[in-house]
Amino acid sequence: AATFTGMRLGQLRMAHVLLLGAALAIVVAARRRRGAVLIAWLAVSAVLVAPLLADRARSVPRAQVLAVGWESTLWRTPRSAVLLLGGDENAERLLGDIRVAGAERIDLIVAPGGGRSAAGDVAVLRQRYGPAAVWAPAGSRIAGATVPAAGSVAAVGDIVVTVETGGERLEVRVNVAAGGG
Secondary structure, eight states, X not given: OOOTTSSOGGGOOHHHHHHHHHHHHHHHHXXXXXXXXXXXXXXXXXXXXXXXXXXXXXXXXXXXXXEETTTEEEEEOSSOEEEEOOSSOOHHHHHHHHHHHTOOOOSEEEOSSOSHHXXXXXXXXXXXXXXXXXXXXXXXXXXXXXOOOTTOEEEETTEEEEEEEOTTSOEEEEEEOTTOO
């Protein structure tokens, strides 16, 4: 859902609320003085455009490593995102934390266990974020998952994922390429 500032509705900040309140106060004051209507509309326009300019002036964050959900980890750069699923996750909490982290897509989901809980989480993540690639161990319950061999390496944008061990449980190492971001 696009908004005027390009943020989702759940990400509006207190500054936005204060700016809209100031704009409303200007409009109310201008209605009492007919000559001030033009000045009021110019002020309202400036107040509404200010968050747009402030958001664009902020530097783009480099690589971020974030704890999401109960036990999961999200690696995110402006170009890519990799999610390492933890054990028992609450899908609602996981989705909420990923949304707050600002990830708009997930390029690779690594499900080390591959059990029923992970299969449910991956299904919810795919529904929300689209068809991400999924790595899972042999015998997993995750439909369409790839079973990577030990030593496999994937470059996901600026993020490099290496499979340390395969088998019934995947162990991976995740690194951000030099200059990632």
